[in-house]
Amino acid sequence: xMRIGYGWDSHAFKPGVPLKIGGIAFDHPSGLxxxxxGDVLLHAITDALLGAVAAGDIGSFFPPGDARWKDADSxxxxxxxxxxxxxxxYRISNVDTTLVLAAPKIGPVAERLRERIADLLSIEPGAxxxxxxxxxxxNQDDVAVAHAIVLLEKIDEDxxxxxxxxxxxxxxxxxxxxxxxxxxxxxxxxxSRHKPGFNTDDIS
Ligand code: MG
Numbered sequence: 001x002m003r004i005g006y007g008w009d010s011h012a013f014k015p016g017v018p019l020k021i022g023g024i025a026f027d028h029p030s031g032l033x034x035x036x037x038g039d040v041l042l043h044a045i046t047d048a049l050l051g052a053v054a055a056g057d058i059g060s061f062f063p064p065g066d067a068r069w070k071d072a073d074s075x076x077x078x079x080x081x082x083x084x085x086x087x088x089x090y091r092i093s094n095v096d097t098t099l100v101l102a103a104p105k106i107g108p109v110a111e112r113l114r115e116r117i118a119d120l121l122s123i124e125p126g127a128x129x130x131x132x133x134x135x136x137x138x139n140q141d142d143v144a145v146a147h148a149i150v151l152l153e154k155i156d157e158d159x160x161x162x163x164x165x166x167x168x169x170x171x172x173x174x175x176x177x178x179x180x181x182x183x184x185x186x187x188x189x190x191x192s193r194h195k196p197g198f199n200t201d202d203i204s
Contacts, residue, residue, distance in 0.1 A: 001154040003090060005052025009043040010145045021099070021106075021144070022113040022130075023075055023120055028104050032144055035064045039074035041099060044146035045117070046074070048095070049081035052152045053088040075120055082121065090152035092121055096129035097148045102141035106132035 017031030022041040032038030046058050061080055062069045085092065095117070099106055106113070110130045118125040135141065 002093065003052045003152045005048040005050070005150045005152070007044040007047030007049075007051060007148045007150075008146070009040045009047065010143055011038045011040045011043075013142050013144065019104075020074070021146075023116045024109065024113055026104055026109075036062070036069055036072040036077070037074050040144045041097060041113075041117075041146040041148070042074040042078050042120075044148035045095060045097065045121075045150070046077045046081045048148040048150040049078075049085050049092075052150050053084050053090060055081075055084040055088070078120055085152060089155050089157075091155055092123050092127065093151040093153045094127040094129070095121065095123070095148060095150045097131065097146060099130075099132040100135050100138075100140075100145040100147075101132070101143070102134050106130070 011032035011034050013030040014033035015030045017033055017038070019026040019028040019031035020037045020039045021032075023039065032040055036043075043058055050057055050061075058077055058081075062072070062077055097117075110132070114125045114128045114130045117130070118128045121128070135143070135145070
């Protein structure tokens, strides 16, 4: 069984603010204004992951009025979304993204972005698509927009049981018992997991 999720976000450029996109710091005269670090790409991916498991949106978990998230590293939001995916019993199949911004150029850092996002999501770089376009004809050169789409696949419980059986065999060394147990315990905990109320406010 598979599920799909889509996320979108936009932030305005502001002079003198550090620029962070996809978990990478850019040397650029302006950054993205926001309550958090303004990482438009990580916000879009976070919403795509939450949407794929129908767990609300980024504003549900991290209300923009909450002082705890002032200047927060957006990878924290992404980790929370990953936990929701795991508790729902899914893993990421692949992620595809598109950035729309006039500057800086994404091409020269696209590979670094791909590896950084793959690392944050604990998936292979080959499962991460990074694309960028300039906002031709949109008159939006002072804004960065990010779109993200994710595909999730259900974790096969039969294969988990096979792994557990393999763990019982001392000759099999490449199976991580902790990983198997964590996933099974997480599945049980999902039934009593607290879900915040729906909130369409953006983190910005
Ligand atoms: Mg945002």
